[in-house]
């Protein structure tokens with residue numbers, strides 16, 4: 001049920017040439033609550049709503065006609081959107097503090113009632129987090145350690161192109177994938193499913209997606225900004241430039257590994273949170289967030305299996321997770337400094 005509506009919605013997008021600069025009400029037929037929202041945030045907002053309520057598109061939409069108001073859930077959702085926007089405007093100075101997920105938390109029906117005690121055992125009090133002792137590293141220390149851990153600037157600069165071959169694992173299926181990378185920030189991944197290739201690319205300025213037999217489409221601004229981050233050939237070299245305001249956050253653990261955490265915001269870039277293994281200094285997790293008018297959608301990438309590649313350390317495995325999907329890429333072969341033509345990254 002998810003697919004037909006999404007496809008109908010994407011077909012509407014393809015038919016809208018002024019999509020990038022338009023508001024949702026100019027591109028779609030029946031927008032009231034989300035008037036003024038950039039058109040390219042409408043579908044991400046819908047995906048955010050589906051994930052927050054734990055429902056499919058079809059809970060609110062009749063098949064093939066997302067503009068129709070036939071389903072009562074859609075009407076309730078519209079009033080909920082108005083309520084959520086008003087809460088943020090009237091009580092949080094217009095900042096996006098309350099989202100659908102704040103109350104719904106993955107459920108159609110939020111739980112208003114706290115639970116009763118289940119046993120006689122005394123109530124558990126959470127131990128206050130131990131105050132760190134001794135001098136704490138600065139954001140720059142964490143970055144320096146990361147740069148050293150991946151081989152240092154000189155080693156990183158020796159490689160300017162990289163071809164990676166491996167497999168992508170998603171939903172219990174495994175298919176071959178190839179990635180072409182070129183410094184400082186060009187990238188294309190080509191995954192092969194049956195006779196069809198599916199491509200995700202960043203040409204150094206903009207991102208695009210395509211698959212065999214279908215016209216390629218330009219990414220939205222938010223998607224493009226995220227793809228630009230993934231395309232960084234040597235993130236350890238460019239992080240400071242991309243996010244001049246990186247700040248150290250509260251340390252945290254990732255899969256039991258203690259990590260330093262850095263947070264960054266910059267105009268036109270997604271909000272990011274980066275987790276570095278305290279011992280090795282390596283980047284083990286990146287979380288980034290894409291704004292929609294009703295909440296922020298997270299993407300998490302976990303990096304693993306770091307191996308030496310001509311003096312640089314690169315992850316051979318990473319897992320990308322979103323509220324509505326997840327895949328793992330395992331690299332098996334890497335070739336450095338083979339010639340890769342710029343045309344490889346251009347949208348056809």
Ligand code: HEC
Nearest residue numbers: 006009028029030031032033034046057060066067077078
């Ligand atoms: C909980 C209810 C709900 C769910 C789930 C939901 N939507 Fe919506 N959708 C709405 C509401 C409400 C609007 C109208 C918003 C407004 O009035 O500004 C809307 C509008 C739309 C529109 C604009 C239609 C037009 O032409 O006016 C599209 C396209 C759309 N949704 C697609 C989707 C897709 C794709 C999904 C699944 C990923 C989805 N929706 C999930 C409630 C929902």
Ligand code: HEC
Nearest residue numbers: 049073076077080081084098099100102103108109110294
């Ligand atoms: C401040 C808390 C809060 C926020 C924020 C919130 N909701 Fe709700 N929502 C509720 C409550 C409470 C109900 C009624 C619960 C019930 O029916 O059991 C509800 C009910 C709904 C229903 C009807 C469910 C049904 O099965 O009839 C929909 C659809 C819905 N919300 C969508 C949304 C969307 C979309 C957003 C974000 C734009 C949102 N809500 C934000 C509290 C909230």
